[in-house]
Amino acid sequence: DSGVTQTPKHLITATGQRVTLRCSPRSGDLSVYWYQQSLDQGLQFLIQYYNGEERAKGNILERFSAQQFPDLHSELNLSSLELGDSALYFCASSVDGADNQPQHFGDGTRLSIL
Amino acid sequence: GQQLNQSPQSMFIQEGEDVSMNCTSSSIFNTWLWYKQEPGEGPVLLIALYKAGELTSNGRLTAQFGITRKDSFLNISASIPSDVGIYFCAGLSTLYSGGGADGLTFGKGTHLIIQP
Numbered sequence: 001d002s003g004v005t006q007t008p009k010h011l012i013t014a015t016g017q018r019v020t021l022r023c024s025p026r027s028g029d030l031s032v033y034w035y036q037q038s039l040d041q042g043l044q045f046l047i048q049y050y051n052g053e054e055r056a057k058g059n060i061l062e063r064f065s066a067q068q069f070p071d072l073h074s075e076l077n078l079s080s081l082e083l084g085d086s087a088l089y090f091c092a093s094s095v096d097g098a099d100n101q102p103q104h105f106g107d108g109t110r111l112s113i114l
Numbered sequence: 115g116q117q118l119n120q121s122p123q124s125m126f127i128q129e130g131e132d133v134s135m136n137c138t139s140s141s142i143f144n145t146w147l148w149y150k151q152e153p154g155e156g157p158v159l160l161i162a163l164y165k166a167g168e169l170t171s172n173g174r175l176t177a178q179f180g181i182t183r184k185d186s187f188l189n190i191s192a193s194i195p196s197d198v199g200i201y202f203c204a205g206l207s208t209l210y211s212g213g214g215a216d217g218l219t220f221g222k223g224t225h226l227i228i229q230p
Binding site for chain 1: 145156159162164202207219220
């Protein structure tokens with residue numbers, strides 16, 4: 001158990017809809033990362049938050065947004081969903097986001113767009 | 115963007131054999147991490163490497179951070195059935211001068227299959 005909690009485990013919805021994925025980092029970790037895993041693209045970094053502030057952006061679409069709350073949990077919002085958004089979405093956390101800190105992953109949310 | 119070339123893509127081995135996989139990049143990384151992923155689960159951290167040239171072991175696993183900071187390898191000795199899974203290398207680079215890091219760049223994974 002990595003200590004990173006993601007909910008829900010599975011999400012099935014239709015094109016055009018909006019969903020929210022939730023992540024609770026490990027106790028004591030201030031930095032949260034979101035990743036997307038798909039068969040064709042592999043694991044891709046989306047966005048990072050540190051102590052409530054956005055710190056780095058990767059390959060995140062404009063239809064996607066995230067935030068980190070004062071209690072350090074984070075939410076990833078996906079809107080105007082398309083079939084190609086079907087993927088596994090992982091959250092990871094690290095102590096302070098420095099490059100000498102490993103990232104620990106949750107078990108992911110599997111998003112299926114019908 | 116940064117890319118990691120991980121090889122081999124898959125390995126079919128007999129129980130008890132040693133395994134070797136590696137990652138190379140055209141970019142420099144400050145940290146190399148090796149993860150294992152099993153079906154229905156997230157990547158689990160196996161080994162973290164923070165210094166060029168560093169050689170680190172975790173039980174039957176050994177990994178090295180290349181001197182050029184552009185490559186890393188992972189070896190598994192005396193494989194057992196529970197070693198089955200997908201192994202990913204990941205590199206981390208410094209975005210901020212204060213040592214803050216960007217997100218991980220992942221290789222495509224090495225699928226390890228152990229034949230009975």
